[in-house]
Structure formats: C-alpha cells, structure tokens
Amino acid sequence: MKISIIGAGSSYTPELIEKLAEIKERLPVTKISLMDIDSKRLEAVSGFCKRYAKKLDLQVKLESTTDLDKAVSGSSFICPQIRVGGNICRINDEKIPLSMGLIGQETTGPGGFMKALRTIPAMMEIADSMKKNAPDAWMINYTNPTGIISQVLHDYTDIKCAALCSGGIRPAWIVSEVLGVNAKDVKYDIFGLNHLNYAYNITIKGRSLTKHELNKVASDVDTVSAELSVKLGVILSGYLQYYYHRNTVLKKLQKEKKSRGEVVLEMEKEIFKDFNNPEFADKPPSLKKRGGGGYSTVATDVMTAIYNNNDTWHVVNVPNNGVFKFLPDNAVVETAVLINSSGIKPVTAEPPPKAVWGLISMVKNYEMLTAEAAVTGDYDTALMALTHHPLVGDYDVAKKLFDKMLEANKDYLPLFFKK
C-alpha cells in the first residue's frame, strides 16, 4: 500500500512519518512517495525522513520525486500539504491587510482568501493527476484553507477527498484532558466551517456535559471568552477570536514586531539546517518548537478507518447535504461524520445554537464565492467575496485591499492576469 505526500518539503512531513511508524500494524504502508516541486527542500526532508524512518523501525520504501504523476500513481492515499508561494507570500497575506487596519489571518481572514486563490489551481492539478493515475485513491487534505479547497474539489472534481483539520476533533481532546475522560467517549454535534466551528450537544458516554463542566473546559481555551462559550453552550474554535474579539486581537497584532509568517520563516531556517545535518536521525528540537497541531493523528485516524473499514465517528469537512438546512446542499461544512471504506458521510445533528447560523452563512457565502473565483479567475466574483467577508465588510475597503493583494501575488495568479 502506497501513500504519497505532495509538498513533502514541508517541515510537517517527519511528524507524519512518526505517526505512520506508530500505527504500522493498523495501516501497513509499504511505500511512501515524497513529492515536492522544490527539490532542495525535498532533498533535506527526504534525507532526514529516511534516517528517521530507520530509527523508528518503519520498514517502508521511501521514494523522493518532483514528478506529481509518478508520486500519485498507484497510491491509495494522497496527502497534499502544499504552500504555494511559501512563507514569503504568507507574510504578505498577514501584513497587507494589517497595513489597512484589518486582521490578515492566513486561513479564515483576507489572508486566507489570497492563500486560497494561490493554492486552488495547484490542488486542481493534483486532482487531475489522481483522476488519471489513481482514480480510486483518497485525497487526505490538510492544506489550508482546507474548507475552501475542499469546496472546490467537491464542486469541480469527483475525486474522493477527506478535508481534515485537528480543530474538528480538538473539543474531544480538550474535554478529555480537562475532565480526565477518554477522548473516544466524547461526542458532540459540531456546526460551522473549518477554523470557525462550534461544538455543542456535548456528551461523555451518552450523558450531557454539565454547565459547570462546560465552564471548566471553556476556560481551558485561552483565545476566546469562556463566558461567551457558556452563554452559547458550546466549545468555540480558537480561531473564533478573530470574530468575537477582533478589536483586541487587531490591537495585539498591530503591536507585534513580527508576523506569524516571519516567525515561522526564521524557525524553518533552523529546522532545515537540522534536517540537512546527517547526524540527526531523531526529531530535532527546532522541529518540536514548530508544533504540528495534531494533523498527523487526524490524518492517520481517517486513513485507518477507510483502509480497515472501521466504522468511525469523526469530524471532517464535507458537503452539508441537508444537515444544516440554511446552507446549500453543496456547501462544505466542518461537521460530524461516519467514516468507513464506503466513504465519509455527515450524520444529522441537532439544530445549532440559535445565535450563530447567520455568521456561518455569511462566511460560507464568502467561501463559496472565493472557491468560484479561484477556479474562474473572475475579478468581480473575487471582489464580491472579499466585500462580504465579515472581517472586511466594506466595498471600498475590499476593492483597495484586493487590488493591493493582487499586485503582490501577481506571479501566482495566472488566471487573474490572463488576457
């Protein structure tokens, strides 16, 4: 069984290797194809991964290639973790909005909007390659913004795609940690979009969380108000800070000397130095600082459930298909699903908290416009997306911002600059 990692030059790759070693009994991978268009980064990562796999006793063939079709061919799972334009572009995504008094936010904000426009054409290429070279394979995507990307993949292709984020399963992890219960015993309805979700109707082995327990759990999420969580009766995604505390967050960001992209850029320099050091066969300390967010756990959970046909409750980004009535059937939402070999299907849910469906609708509307704009390269559709993003919400501002960002991303947006 072959897995391919697209964008394997990412510093996240070793984390996935580590996880695959850990669960090799349940997911008997025999070949891993590491693919990247940046051969230098790829060389560094694959060199390290080979040493690391050996150390972890993961007996698997590690192939390194810059040829997408070669990587995809014969794979059961294709895992893209690409970053078009690299961290340089990310820094623009964060700083251009900030220069206009807006939060950039590289996934759910205007920064994520630009990232989507850059990334989606590359994802479409991967989907095309899958159609030709591995039509029965699953894409296990954790490239961001995963919600908008999977919107495109579901609307414009027919590949099988699991669009993941640890943010969906995190409420279970938090409850588990704070209340000392088994994470598997924590279930909930979850409503919203990637990096913008609300877990509600939370149960532990079938019994509802008490208000006191919810308060305890909510207090553990330090980016959003626990008081607000309790009022809504939910666990909030940490990313909701950009909506519910936008003024405070904006002031904080305006004070920071370096954007998150700039910090990561420096971090990565150190990490790659370590990767290139042939003496390192174990995870270097520089990598530990980077953090991984649990992506590898989620990705391998999903692959394992599909591979072994194990019925598994999970949280994935999937087309809504009627679960939330005020969203179109094809709107990709982050919600609870049943996974097994036959695919990923949302399970029905209680109605979401009465205060939040409107916000989610507004962001989803923005996401669907962005998805369409990314595929068509239509200026007006993109502008309407940004205009209706709740963190922008002003036509004049959106237009000025979009024009600036277009200019800064000129090299990565051929569709928008075609004659």
Place this chain on the structure above:
Amino acid sequence: MKISIIGAGSSYTPELIEKLAEIKERLPVTKISLMDIDSKRLEAVSGFCKRYAKKLDLQVKLESTTDLDKAVSGSSFICPQIRVGGNICRINDEKIPLSMGLIGQETTGPGGFMKALRTIPAMMEIADSMKKNAPDAWMINYTNPTGIISQVLHDYTDIKCAALCSGGIRPAWIVSEVLGVNAKDVKYDIFGLNHLNYAYNITIKGRSLTKHELNKVASDVDTVSAELSVKLGVILSGYLQYYYHRNTVLKKLQKEKKSRGEVVLEMEKEIFKDFNNPEFADKPPSLKKRGGGGYSTVATDVMTAIYNNNDTWHVVNVPNNGVFKFLPDNAVVETAVLINSSGIKPVTAEPPPKAVWGLISMVKNYEMLTAEAAVTGDYDTALMALTHHPLVGDYDVAKKLFDKMLEANKDYLPLFFKK
C-alpha cells in the same frame, strides 16, 4: 369603515389624511380615530387635521382619544406609527454607538436594536387590543424597525399584519422616474430585509432592464455605489450604505455636529408650533421639510387592495415561508407579495444574487434574536443579538455597548429590569 391611527401625535399624520382624501373614492373611510398617549401632541395634530380634512373635502368623522381600546374597536385598519421614548431616545440610539466608534443607525443598526426593545412591548399591547376589540382588522404597520416588529407580531400573535416600508416599492419609483416608464409596469424579485434589500430580475412590462439602464438607475441612488449595484445586478436599498460604505459613513457621522434625531427634534418644534396655529388649514412649510418617504402612498395602496379585493403585486415584510431556502420559514423578509382580501402572500422568486445571501442571513439571525429578546427581556439573548450584528461583530464591544444603552433606556425596558 373606520381607520385608527395609533401614535397619531406624529407629524406624519397629516400626510395620511391628505392621501385618504385623495383616494376617498376607492377607500370610503367614514371615521378616523386619532389615538396617542401624549395628549398635548395629539391635541395639536388632531386640531390641525380637522382643519386640513375640511379643506381637502374629506367628509369623515375625526375622533381624538388617548384610549387604545376605544380607538381600535370597530376599526378595519389599525395604523401604528409610534415612537416609544420620542426623539430624545432616538438621539441616544444614534450617539451612544457613535461614542464607541460604531454607526448607530436608528433602524438597521445598534440604534434600531434599542428602538426595537423599547417599541415591541407597546406593539404587543396594540395587538392584544386588536385581538379583543377588532379580531378581523388588519394592522398596517409603518413603525420602525418594521422588520423586527413584524417578526414579533408573526411569531407571537395571530393578528393580521402588513408591515410596510416605501423602501420595497422605491425601486419601481426610481426606474419609473429615471427611465420615464409607468411605475406599475416595473416588476422585480426583491430579496432581503427591511432597509436592507436588493431588487433584482427587474423587468419593464415583462422585458429585462438592460445593463445600461441599470447603470442609469443605480446612478440615481446617491448613497450607494452604482458600480457595486451593476456588479451585483441589483438596485440597492439606500440603507445598504451602512454596510458597503461603513467606513466612509462613519467618518461622515463623526464629523456631523448634530445627529439626525437632533435635527428632527428641532424641526418638530417648528412643525408643532404651526399645527397649533389655528390659521393653518393647509400643510405648513415646516412639515414639507420633514419629508414622509411615501409611507402614506404605500399604506393606502395596501388598504385599498385588501378592501376592494384587488389582486395587487406589492412589496411587504412577510414570513419567508420557503421563498428563500436558506432562511427559516418564519423569518420575516421584505419581498414581493400578492395582496387581496384573502391576505398577503409572498410570490416565489428567482434565487437572489449569489453574493448576498450570507449577509442577509447574518442580519436576519440578529433580528430574530432581537425579536425574542424584546418579548422575553432576556439579557443574554439580547447580548447575543448585538454581538452577531455585522456592524458590531465583537463580543467585548457588544457587551460594553449594550450595558451603556440599557442604562440609558432604563425607563422604557421594564422586562429587562424586572426582578
């Protein structure tokens, strides 16, 4: 046939008298009850109205009363035009938000939120009186915020209610004026909420408006960008300036020396001086400055269609009932309807412009929370409403703002201050 005007001490009352005189053949009113709790204003207005009716040759019995039940009894149409707390409160509605860097806006903004909380209990009293004293009568409401008020009336009472605003029919008037066609021949789908609507799919006697014509028409609306109108393919409500040009509008408001409420307050002093002048039997010049927005035309059009059982296309605030799939069935929307004696029914519509359903959902969610809060007096529901208003959109800000506004409106919100 009797009509009662509740809040008849309003300076709008003479406009309605004028209109009733104009259409007396089609709407044979025999008695008008002018009711207000402010006997001084009522006396001034009813005094003037009697002289004015005579001058207009409107032979009708004009009754003046401070007793709601008396006014309502035996009426076919009850027309509330109340302003709880008067213009003093309106000034607060505008200025408190502005002091925190937010647009107040007395109908669609946080100002309208407070107006709704103050006004709805009084509207419920009128509905109660109708149930007892005139169960078959129609309420013809043009008290603002009419959308939220009719949300409450539809959700919590079973009176017959037509919630009007000239903003719904204005696109026809504008097309008529700009293109020199008959307003009756202009039809459209219209999507949105009161003071927040989009007219689209516009036709003149069945043929679609050209892009050139749309541009010409849109250029005539000076508060919102014609360019944006054309990109969306719609005529925008002028109130959408608060959403699409919020930064510019905010700056303008911050520069103004007097809020609109303060201007109106002064204007009204002059008007009432004129009303009290027994020599005036015709509309005083002071009143002409006040403007009426075409309310009386819309109100009498609707009453005439109901009274005569004339099938009539119109735009009214009504429960959605499936016309727009992403809104709840009971969500009151401002949309195209068929009116006749059997009632007011929305007609189905083409899907609205793809860029705007999210914004409308978010505002409608806010409106429905506000409606519930106004009836229950629940602090948290009200706070969640304000938090999710797109012009606020921040929990910390919403809380601070709500607490300030509650304090300023203490005398008008018994439900929120009950033990």
Place this chain on the structure above:
Amino acid sequence: MKISIIGAGSSYTPELIEKLAEIKERLPVTKISLMDIDSKRLEAVSGFCKRYAKKLDLQVKLESTTDLDKAVSGSSFICPQIRVGGNICRINDEKIPLSMGLIGQETTGPGGFMKALRTIPAMMEIADSMKKNAPDAWMINYTNPTGIISQVLHDYTDIKCAALCSGGIRPAWIVSEVLGVNAKDVKYDIFGLNHLNYAYNITIKGRSLTKHELNKVASDVDTVSAELSVKLGVILSGYLQYYYHRNTVLKKLQKEKKSRGEVVLEMEKEIFKDFNNPEFADKPPSLKKRGGGGYSTVATDVMTAIYNNNDTWHVVNVPNNGVFKFLPDNAVVETAVLINSSGIKPVTAEPPPKAVWGLISMVKNYEMLTAEAAVTGDYDTALMALTHHPLVGDYDVAKKLFDKMLEANKDYLPLFFKK
C-alpha cells in the same frame, strides 16, 4: 398582435374565436393563424371560423396554414390544442387498460400516460419553432395531459409556458354558482396536479367558508363524495373519482357500451358535417353538445393579464419552486399564481390537507418519470412510471399493459422503436 392556434382543426377552435370576439377590447388581436397538419379538418374549421368571426364582428385576419414555423412567427401567444393520433388513439388509451381490469382515463390514468408519450415529441417541435421564430412569445397550452407536458417544457426547454386547465379555477366558479357570490371574490390555496387537485383554505372576500357552505358546495360536485370533501375540508377535483371511487367507476366503465372516445368520435363527425356546411355562420347545435369546459375563458384570462400587465390571481400548472416542501422544486404543480407581464409565479400556500400529500407525491413521481421517458424514449423509465402509477401499482400488470399499448401506438412512438 398575432395569436396562433396549433391543432386548429380541433372542434374547440370556434369557442376560442367566440371568446376573442367577446374580449376584443382588452385583447386587441389583429391576426389569428390557424395551423394543423390535417389539412382537411383545418379547412373545415377555418372555413367555419371565418364565417363565425364575421358574424361576431371580430375584425381580425384569419390565416390558415399547415406550416408550423409560419404560424408561430411573429405570434405573441401560441395556443396548442393538438391530439396526436386523434380519437382513434384515445379509444385505445381507454380500452386497452379496461381490457385488463384497469381504468384507462385519458388524462390522469394509464391512458393519459400513453397520450403523454405520443404528444410530447410534437410539443417539443412547437417549442423548437418558438425558440427560432418567436422567442419572446408565450405558449398558452391546454393540450392534455397538460401537467406532464408542462413538466417536459419546463425541464427541457426555456420557452415561456402557461399550462392551463379550467379545473384550477373551477372551485371559484362552483362556489360562485352555489353560494351566489362573485367568482372573483373566491380565493383559495390549491394543491395538487392537473386533474388531481384539492382547493382548501377557501375564502370569500377574505372570510372563510363555513362547514355548512363547504358541504353545500361539495354536494354540487357529483362525481366525488361530498362527505369525503367535508372530512378533508376541500373542494375535490372531479377527476379524483378515479382515485377515491375507483371500484365503482371501474364497474361503471365496464358496463358502458361505448368509451368516451367512441362517443366523441361520433359527435365530431356530426360537428364537421356542420362546419362544412357553408350556411352555418353560428355555432351549430352539434358543437354545443361537445362542451368546452371553460378552456377559452381561462386561456383568454391569462393572455389578457400578461398582455395588459394586470396583476391577476389565477391557478396554473407551474414548477413548485418551494411552495410544497415535499415535492422537488422543478415538479410542476397546479397551484395559485400571480400573473402579470413579468410572468407567472406561484404564491406561497398554507400546508395542504394532512391526508393527501402522499398520494400527490406518488402521482407526481409517476408524472416526472413519464416526462423523462417521453423525451428519452427509454423503455425502463416508462415501465417504472407505469408500475408506480397508483391506478396500476403492480409490476407484472404494468409490464403486460405497457407492452400491449406500445404495440398499439407503434406509429406514434418513434423514440421507443428506434434501433
């Protein structure tokens, strides 16, 4: 303004001429094109119509042609009233099912199923001609089965189409007649399909019908049980006898010596003899026996409303578009609409009687399958349609019946017999 009548060799044509004369002030037709592929019938009818128009003082150019494109060109309204295969085929439609112990029923039964398969290809030709020769024209269809035909026209073409039947407005006529009120003052919600509808929520100038009045009205419909009407709280389409009293009806049909088609065939012989008699310039008595069902009234009401842009409540077959939630949006239903120049739009309705949505769903499912089968010529789709028709409801029976009927209609179903 030109109107064309397709299938003008029908004995219904004079009735339409008569009506057009009656309303010539409101619908100023200058040219009527009479088109038929049967030149002999056409000659007879057009000869008579010229004499008749003269007598009625209808000053209009009457053109007679066998060329579809010529008839359609320049028309504002195209009125098809075709009968593919003529009354001979109708007799088969009635008698083949009866020979197997089933009600044939030429519109809502298995007979109507075969009529749909024969008729739809011809209707598609008319639609094609309209697209080429009169793209802005309206088709005013009263060819049966009008529900299935308009399902096809809405699903497979984009012509403007009003699919009419007097059955939709008949409840108003009956209430008017029985209770002595103005038909225009009778309004209702109406749910169902052509020849299979339920009028409910009936009002006279806004006030509800009493149970006593309903009983009186229902007793006037002699084909269906008044007791059942009252239990359901509706006025039932007379065609519902085939569902609610099927055993009695079947026995009655089995006893009749001649089928309705055979009776009509004989009647028409006499009528055409009269048409061909140059001395007749007025409606011959033979024609009066034929009956017309009020089609011409409905057709001209609709044309007048469109032509003059008069807002008019009516009942037409239109895509459901969300009015009845348990039917697909594109499912054509017979329901209340608003008509004016901008088109025909269903108005929303109260939920239908709780006992009948399932039956309507089952018949609509059959209709949609029949529509698809008629366009594609797919044997299995047609067989599944007939199998799931509630008056058949048996796979073995459906198969035997369909094979017999296919054989009998071989000359009219090229799509089903293509290699």
Place this chain on the structure above:
Amino acid sequence: MKISIIGAGSSYTPELIEKLAEIKERLPVTKISLMDIDSKRLEAVSGFCKRYAKKLDLQVKLESTTDLDKAVSGSSFICPQIRVGGNICRINDEKIPLSMGLIGQETTGPGGFMKALRTIPAMMEIADSMKKNAPDAWMINYTNPTGIISQVLHDYTDIKCAALCSGGIRPAWIVSEVLGVNAKDVKYDIFGLNHLNYAYNITIKGRSLTKHELNKVASDVDTVSAELSVKLGVILSGYLQYYYHRNTVLKKLQKEKKSRGEVVLEMEKEIFKDFNNPEFADKPPSLKKRGGGGYSTVATDVMTAIYNNNDTWHVVNVPNNGVFKFLPDNAVVETAVLINSSGIKPVTAEPPPKAVWGLISMVKNYEMLTAEAAVTGDYDTALMALTHHPLVGDYDVAKKLFDKMLEANKDYLPLFFKK
C-alpha cells in the same frame, strides 16, 4: 446491568436469551426481567428460559413478573415484543381484508393498520413507565408495526427508542451469503420504511456491486422480481411483493386454506407444550420451525454498540431529519445510522432511486395518519389513513373495511369507543 423483556410470554424470548448468552462478554447483563400480562404464557416461557439459561451457562438473575413498573425499574434496556389481542386478532387482521378482496398483511397492509391501533396505547404505557422508572434507559423495540410505533414514540414521548427490524440489515446478510464476503464489509444507502425499503448504492469494502453481482443477489430474494431489482438498481425488501406483485399475491392468499396467523396459532400450541415440559432445557424442535428472523442479532448488536460506545453503522427506524428531502423531518424512516452511546443518528444518503420516492411518501403519509389516529382515537383520521393506503386506495372500500375491523377489535380500542 438489567434488561427487561416486555411481552416475555412470546415464543421469541428464548432466542434472545440464547443470543445474550453468546455475547455475554460484550454485554455483561446481570439481571433479566421477564414481564407479561398473560401469567400463564409467562410462566411457561420463564420456566423454560431458566433451564435454557443454565444450559447455556448464562449466569444472570431471571425475574418473572406481571408488573410493568417493576420490570422497567433499573433497566438499561427495555425490549417490548408484545402482541395486543394475540394471534386471534392477527387472524382477523388477515382475513377481514381478504374477505373484501384486499391483502391484509399484518405489518404493512390494512392488517398492520389495525395492529397499530391496538398496540400503540400499550406502547405508550411502557413509555410512561420508562419516563417514571428508567428515564435514561433505551427502548429496543421490535414489536410490529415497528415503523408506525416508533413514529408515535418519537412524536409523542421523549424516551430514547431504537426501533429495529432485521429487514434493514438483511441486504448485507444476503450479499454476504450470495457473494461470500464479510457482512460487515457490505454497506449501502437504504431508503424507505419498515418492511418497505430499498437498499441502493451498495458497496463491498468501498467498491460498488457490479450489475452482475446485483442480479445474482436479487435472484436470491424469492418473493420479488429480480428483474425489477436490477432495473431499479436496488435490493428490495421482500415485503415489497405486496406492492409490486399484489395481484399474484392476492390470488395466492385467496387460495390458502389457513392464514399465516392460523398457522402460527397451531405452531404455538405445540411450542408451549414443549416449554411446559420440564425435560426440555434446550430449544425444542417446534420452536425452530417458528423462525426468528434474526431479531435477536439485531437487538443485541444495537445494545452492544450503545453500551460500549462503539461507533457502529446500522439500519434503524429513526426520524428522517432532512436525509430525504421530500419527507417531513419527523417522519420515521428505515435508514442507515451511526450508533454509539450518544444515540442513533441517521447518516446522509445519495438520492434514492428516482422511481420510488412517491410510493414511499404515500405509505409514510398513511403511517403518520395512523400514528395520530392511534393516539387520539379519531375516527376520521383513521379513515383517511386507510383511504390513502395504496393497497386500499378507495374511500368507499376503506370505510366499509374500517367499520368491519373496528367492530371486530372493539375490545382493544377503548379510545375509539369512548363516549
């Protein structure tokens, strides 16, 4: 952990004991309460069950009682398997319709209609007892008609209820048997109602069944046409013979000397003779002839998944909740679900075969009317249910039939005979 069996005097009880012995590791039951109102049957069954449990080495306390509250108290799972009126009533259910030329069918036919009316009041008593004595317990219902019964339980109570039938999981068993694959690896979407379902979109470990395989599998179901199965692309419930082959089935039933109820009645005499024989500690041969339909497997699968919080794909009767758009949200359907400790939730499904949604809607409409009639005792609602049942479909027939059946069931329908 305690389980109670209500109606334990049924000959099915030993099968459940046997299964509980088999899975005792996974479902550690410590006490089983056998409850019945018929103390004689209860004595026979519980006597045998004690001997049988001992033989199977199931170390559990077996309590025997005629007191419902006592049985329910402290139970984790309550398993009703009641038959109100016994087999005598069943014989009426089958024979009265047959005497009028209709299929009786004790679950999906008019027979099932009467069984529902008799059974539902008793089920409501059990639900009441659960509310008082075991509010957190699950009802595991396999009393028929389980679809209508669970419709009532979901609409009128808030107990937790799993309404089961082996018919939902049977397609997996058949595919497993015919194609030699693991039943757990067979997944599908399933649409319909209890004893009236269609399994489609069938996969084996994620790959679709070929047409050839489907044909092979369908040929194994001997009650319905394999040809029809293949045309629809589904595995049909065997009970669909009453719809798709109703004429053949009717003739067959009319020829049979004894109804199924009469056969069972005789069989049971023999079985109870064996139960009462203290020498039998193993399943007597008479019992083997009775058949059990796999109920015990399904019941224990579900209890195990809930008890152990094991995510499990299954097929259960649950409120639709948006999965099938043309059915109301509260309509109970038999469909694929995810079960774990937090409950039973339908998973979303591909649209069902295009030919069958209408039939299911019609039967569901009948079921919902029957549910309401059973709870209210309203004659008209019951009559409308029977009138719209596709196997009746005639008002005159329904009325005659209902009156006969009411008379025959007088002793069991107090709600219908109350003054």
